Amino acid sequence: MVSATVSRGAVLGAVVLSLLAGPARAATGEPKSPARAPLPVPDSAGMAAVLRSAVAQGAPGALARLDDDGTTYRIASGVADASTGRAAAADDRFRVGSVTKSFSAVVLLQLVDEHRLVLDEPVNRYLPKLLPDDRITVRMLLNHRSGLYDYTNDMFAKTVSGFEAVRDKVFSYRGLIALSLKKPLTNEPGAAYAYSNTNFVVAGLLIEKLTGHSVRTEYENRIFKPLGLRDTFYVHPDTRIPGRFARGYLTPDTPGGPLVDATAQTVSWAQSAGAIISSARDLDAFYGALLGGRLLSPARLAEMERFSRVDSSTAYGLGLRRRDLPCGVSVYGHTGVVQGYYTYAFTTKDGRRSLTAVATTSNNATVLNTLARTLEPAFCGTAPKAPRDSAPLVERGVDAEPRTSTAPRS
Ligand code: REY
Numbered sequence: 576m577v578s579a580t581v582s583r584g585a586v587l588g589a590v591v592l593s594l595l596a597g598p599a600r601a602a603t604g605e606p607k608s609p610a611r612a613p614l615p616v617p618d619s620a621g622m623a624a625v626l627r628s629a630v631a632q633g634a635p636g637a638l639a640r641l642d643d644d645g646t647t648y649r650i651a652s653g654v655a656d657a658s659t660g661r662a663a664a665a666d667d668r669f670r671v672g673s674v675t676k677s678f679s680a681v682v683l684l685q686l687v688d689e690h691r692l693v694l695d696e697p698v699n700r701y702l703p704k705l706l707p708d709d710r711i712t713v714r715m716l717l718n719h720r721s722g723l724y725d726y727t728n729d730m731f732a733k734t735v736s737g738f739e740a741v742r743d744k745v746f747s748y749r750g751l752i753a754l755s756l757k758k759p760l761t762n763e764p765g766a767a768y769a770y771s772n773t774n775f776v777v778a779g780l781l782i783e784k785l786t787g788h789s790v791r792t793e794y795e796n797r798i799f800k801p802l803g804l805r806d807t808f809y810v811h812p813d814t815r816i817p818g819r820f821a822r823g824y825l826t827p828d829t830p831g832g833p834l835v836d837a838t839a840q841t842v843s844w845a846q847s848a849g850a851i852i853s854s855a856r857d858l859d860a861f862y863g864a865l866l867g868g869r870l871l872s873p874a875r876l877a878e879m880e881r882f883s884r885v886d887s888s889t890a891y892g893l894g895l896r897r898r899d900l901p902c903g904v905s906v907y908g909h910t911g912v913v914q915g916y917y918t919y920a921f922t923t924k925d926g927r928r929s930l931t932a933v934a935t936t937s938n939n940a941t942v943l944n945t946l947a948r949t950l951e952p953a954f955c956g957t958a959p960k961a962p963r964d965s966a967p968l969v970e971r972g973v974d975a976e977p978r979t980s981t982a983p984r985s
Pocket residue numbers: 672673674727731732733734735737772825845848849910911912913914915916937938939971972973974975
């Protein structure tokens with residue numbers, strides 16, 4: 576069963592959003608180019624077909640919401656709760672995983688705007704002796720070029736037992752960084768892109784050091800409240816998702832094994848790298864506001880959008896990913912993987928068409944690759960192409976990027 580609705584009239588919401596962004600951000604103004612590049616009409620039937628495929632491939636539920644300049648498309652398939660059979664809904668809350676990284680990057684870039692931080696200064700200037708190499712700058716954290724080893728590689732070498740070992744744990748930032756520093760740097764500072772959760776754990780520690788507040792307070796005051804994100808929370812170390820949510824189910828390493836309900840967890844292993852809870856509505860609003868210029872000054876947004884290529888269709892800026900679609904449209908956002916949930920959240924360059932798509936299982940490469948196929952019907956308007964073959968393209972979902980077992984993590 577797929578449910579789909581389309582509604583118009585969210586224009587007022589968009590107006591309120593920009594007003595709520597407040598005078599502090601007024602200098603950043605509205606989108607610079609009101610003349611919008613023409614985009615094809617979204618193919619909502621194509622998006623629904625992709626969600627149905629994700630459910631057929633093992634996700635208990637899948638949902639998507641597209642906000643297109645005042646028109647909203649809501650689509651859902653499967654169940655939000657496998658034990659009660661409640662149908663999934665496009666408004667259900669979920670864990671966003673690494674989409675959190677964009678929120679952390681926005682906080683740090685606002686601090687740059689406020690002259691409280693310099694991107695090209697060493698991290699050790701702000702956090703003395705934290706890192707083993709003074710050449711690691713703040714920018715290298717945000718663009719994954721520090722070389723800091725990703726401790727989650729070891730933590731989740733075994734999917735279910737690795738998860739069960741940490742689901743109730745509370746880590747300090749420094750404890751997580753110490754896990755990373757047991758291993759040497761994976762590259763010379765600045766020399767290569769290597770996606771690592773450690774970078775955004777250091778970012779969280781930096782936010783707390785510079786502001787004297789928890790990341791929760793900074794996310795709330797700088798982003799959640801000004802944008803009116805009423806479904807978005809940072810509850811760490813609480814293990815519960817407030818309100819109505821879709822449950823997330825982890826796929827075990829052994830094929831055919833039962834799914835594990837992974838909904839309740841501290842996500843302390845990720846914190847500022849991955850512990851935000853949100854909804855498709857709110858992620859669409861967040862990326863729309865970010866790319867629309869309502870969270871950062873034009874200069875800082877331009878820094879966030881200085882991309883370096885990761886592979887033929889992906890580039891990474893500062894806590895921001897770019898996807899180049901076959902139809903020639905590029906979209907901006909992030910992917911997220913947290914036990915039980917895969918998220919794709921992307922928007923156009925002007926922030927006026929935003930898509931969030933979620934599947935409620937993880938550690939299932941087939942589902943991850945299927946979910947990626949929501950982007951084309953959403954932004955290119957074409958029917959999604961069948962996958963080239965049925966073999967999983969993803970070895971491990973950390974980066975939510977297709978990669979092979981032999982390729983370096985990129
Ligand atoms: C960690 C493991 C994923 C997920 C991760 N996510 O680092 C960050 C991100 C926050 O990039 C887990 N995979 C899964 C395994 C693989 O355990 N053995 O797929 O749920 O979003």
